[in-house]
Amino acid sequence: MSSFLQDLRFSLRQIRRSPGFMVTAVLTLALGVGANTAIFSLLDQALLRSLPVRAPEQLVVLSGIGKAWAGHSSDHGAGVEQSFSYPMYKDLRDKGTAVFDGLIATAPTSVGITRNKVSELVDGEIVSGNYLSVLGVKAAQGRLLTASDDTVPGGNPVAVLSYHYWQTHMGSDVHAVGETISINGAPFEITGVAAPGFQSAVWGQVPDVFVPMSMLDVVIPGKGKRLQDHTDRWMNIIGRLKPGDTTQHAQVALAPLWHALRAEELKALGTKSQRFVDEYLTRSQLLVAPGARGLSYSRESLAKPLYAVMGMAFLVLLIAAVNVASLLLVRSAARVREFSLRYALGANARRVVQQLLLEGVLIGIAGGVAGLLIAPLCLRVLVQRLSTDGPTAFSTTLDGRLLIFNFAIAVAVSILFSLAPAVQLLRPDIVNSLKQQTTTASGRTLSFRGLIVSLQVGLSVLLLVGSGLFVRTMQNLRHVDTGINTSHLITFHINPLLSGYAKEKVPALHQQILESMTALPGVQAVGATNDAELAETGHTGDVTIEGYTAPPDQDFPIEIPYVSANFFHTMQEPVLAGRSFSEDDDATHPMVGIVNESFAKHYFTNPAAAVGKRVVGGDSKKGEYMTIVGVTRDAKHANLRDAALPTLYSPLKQSKFAEQLYVYVRTATPTEQSFAMVRQAMKQIDPGLAVDELRTMEEQIDTTLGNERMIELLAISFGLLATMLAAVGLYGVLAYSMAQRTREIGIRIALGSSRLGVSRLVVVDVLRLAGIGVMVAIPCSVLLGRLLRSQLFGVSSADPLTLVGVILLIAVVAVIAAIVPARRASSVDPTTALRAE
Structure with a gap:
């Protein structure tokens, strides 16, 4: 200890005598350590950190594998295997009590909230009544949802706000609890506010409001039948195991129950082929996976980019370490006589190495402290870049784990770069080093x-x-x-059902909006669709071509959007054969459709041959055939990376269920002026109609x-x-x-x-x-x-x-x-x- 303290004092004197060297080395190291700490914070939050709930290690995520299925499925990005029907959730919850301490269900949605005559579309989460209690989330204000809130369909209009929404939209008003707000046009009572820090059991989701499953028909209008439909898989399930239980044991214990429940569902589906029965029942399996980190709709897409960026940051740290090692080598050259003299006076190699490592560790600690000042700045910039489209699940706060990581990596790197001068000075040429002359x-x-x-x-x-x-x-x-002209094009989104409109009034509202936008000064064209362009979304399905026999087991997904009459003109997508849609293509006229090049080439060899052919989306026995009247150029739809899918467009006026609308306005006026005109026009139509995602198409692409x-x-x-x-x-x-x-x-x-x-x-x-x-x-x-x-x-x-x-x-x-x-x-x-x- 005496020698250590002596070396420590000597190291501090040496550093004090070389302030320029110290500043350069510390700043170099701080850049590498700070960047790594910031990037590791993102990686830790997305891929490593457990949910901020009670005993997260007891949570599990359920998946049901099996190729055969019937009905409808919505995976929200997590994978269809993690989607379940509500009746299946109830059966697993009520009959799996030997395995689970609780089983919760969740699904994301958007809702329209009106408060004090101000309407907006926000992110919501529709959850089972026991959702927050099973997770162990506390209330910041009022009370949270309970199982009794999830009993009678439509009979419990209550909601819990997220802490962030309560802060930013209600100014942390304690009187908000008990207040009545409008959700999708229906009155809901705010019963409480969730604790700060909790966002969702689904990492990446940042819901503003939690609503019980019993209110499904209000939150997602027209979908109330999902609560009884075994063939509609639309929600995710997370369970809490009993203390001491394991995922392997739970999976084995649940296998008989899963098989029995699937057998009951198979009976309800009627007669099926033996192959279907084998896939649906025999080869189906319920998987139980660790869920401490929650499930996620975006973790997989973030993993590779974050690991790539972390690798880049680590390379920067290595470069910084090598740079400091280089500086230490240059500095040590001037100290050859000093260490040679110490060897001559009896010092051993251990004391010399100890001295050099101690000096390096001091530099490393100083670099770690400076890195802590740089890391939050880097982290804030990164989070701002990731949250351009609204709230993000990433936090800008450095917690205790990151502090440990920061100093651990600083000390480890400091030991690494200290070895370079230590190796050089381990065996100096004492005789020549003590001479006074300068040598080569x-x-x-x-x-x-x-x-x-x-x-x-x-x-x-x-x-x-x-x-x-x-x-x-x-x-x-x-x-x-992209296949479309994105310049001078702005877009916005509305969903009338989320503002309380009845289904039968939606088509007339759509037409009123299109006419109002067309009448604005400087507007050159207006189009609309129910399936947003370049927004990472898509509506796909099967089609039946009259006179065409598909190959066995053909899997050929088709985009099936509905568009307005002027859509192709607005997007500047040329029609290669036939004609475009007109205002006369409505419910009183024969069904018509337009396909893109890929569709025409796959089914009819060339665009001209497609015109006049008859096609129907889905099963021809259940739908009405439409006549193809035109072929348009291919255009990318979901994102910029994927090729254009074969597409069958239908007229918006002939749709029976095109409820939400994405409007595109091509205008010659400046962007801000166009935005102001759009907002004013929508306000004149209905002040309570929430307008969402008003942006230019360039901004829309940047978001993706x-x-x-x-x-x-x-x-x-x-x-x-x-x-x-x-x-x-x-x-x-x-x-x-x-x-x-x-x-x-x-x-x-x-x-x-x-x-x-x-x-x-x-x-x-x-x-x-x-x-x-x-x-x-x-x-x-x-x-x-x-x-x-x-x-x-x-x-x-x-x-x-x-x-x-x-x-x-x-x-x-x-x-x-x-x-x-x-x-x-x-x-x-x-x-x-x-x-x-």
Whole structure:
């Protein structure tokens, strides 16, 4: 302990004597540690952290596997296997008490809330009455939902607000509890407010209001039959196991019950083929998976981008560590005599290594503290980027786990970079080191420093290549041909049923909105659909073609949107054959449809051959055939990455269930002015009609590219940081190398070498060091690109443009780093240099 305290005091004095070195090393390390802490915070919240509920380790997520099914299914993004019918949930809840301490059901939805004559569409969660109590969520105000709120269908109009919504929309008003608000036009009493910190059992969901399942027909108008329909799978189930039970035991214990319940459902479906029976009953299985993190509709899509970004941040940290190691090597060169003297006076290798590691740990701790100041700033920027489309599940608060991670990684890295000078000073040449003359640096010493710099350059190349691939991907996505003209196009969404409109009044309202938008100044065209464009959504189904026999087991999903008469003109999608829809294509006229190129080529070889053919969506025995009157150009629908699906468009006026509406307005007026006019026109139609997602189509596309934009931002930031650190590292080693070679350079000049030749010598040295790093890193970067293939678009993992660009950038950085050392070397006075000896 005495020697440790002595070394500690000495280390603090050494650091105090070199403030410039200390500031540079700490800032370099802080950038790497802070970036890693911020990125790890996102990764921890999305992929690792348990739900903030009571005993989350007891939670499990249920999945029912089996290829055969009948009826309707909504997976919300979690996968159809995790979707269940409400009757199946009730049976599992009531008959699985030997396994579960509680079983809860949940499904996401949107609702229209009207309070104080102000209407808005918000995210909601329709849940079983025991949802909050089984999770162990406490009330911040009032009371939460109970099982008694989920008994009589339509008989319990109560709601619980999220803490965030209560804060931001009601100003934390304690009198809000007991107040009556309108949800989808029906009165609901606010019974309580959920505790702060809790959002949902579904990670990624940020609901503003929780409503019991008994109010399903109000929350999702027209869907009340789901509470009795065994063939409608639309909700997710989470259970709480009894204390001490395991997922394996629960799955085995539930197998007989699952088989019995499926057998009852199979009887209700009627006679089925033996293959269907085998798939539906014999091969079906109820899976019980750990649910401490909750289930998620978005975790899988976030996992790869977050791991990729975490890898980039870790590369930055390694580059920072190597850079600090390089700085320590340069600094240790001036201390060779000091440590040689200590060896000569009897010091052993252990004390020397202890001294150097202690100095490194002090730098690491200081870098960790500085990283804690940088991390929240980085985290706030990232969360803002991820929450451009509303509230996000990510928090900007660094908790205790992240503090531990921050300092653990800072100390670990500090020990790593402290080993470089420790190895160098472990066995110094005591005799020569104690001499007073300046000598040319040994080849071993310079080779070791050169190896460090080449490693730094190689890591920078890996990061720059990854950054370049992500930037190229984003460029390709931004310039992809969507099939529609997105410029001067704004869009908004309404759902009249969520504002209390009866179904029979919706078509007239749709027509009134389209006419009102068309009459606005500067508007060139107005179109509408029930299926939003480029919004990560889609309505697919099967079609039957008159006279066409589909191959056995053909799986060919068809997009089946409803659109207004002027839709294709508004989106500027050309009609290649036949005609577009007209205002006369309504319920009083024969059913008609328009297909896209992919549909026409698949079924009819070419667009012209499709016109006049008859088709029906779904089973021809249940639907009415429509005549294809036109063929339009393919257009991307759900997102920019996927190819256009075969599409069958139907007229909006011939729809029986197109309730929500996405309106598209092509206008020549400035965006803000157009937004104001749209809001005013909708207010004149009905002040209580909530207008949602009013934005330009460019903004709509940016929303769907949220993950890609985050990766691009970080890739550019990390790439620039890596380039800067590589330049600093190259400069540091060159500056030291030239200082050690002063006598050699003086001799060269004295023997007739030109100043240009000396400068060329420096540049060749730096290009050699950079070249070694590049040659090793390029093959590794190609392999890294292959691991990232799923995140790339329109670019290969060995993209020549990216590789050549990175090599040229490293060459430019190396030359820039060599400018100052080269000038100093070329200005050496040989007389002065030789006299020093």
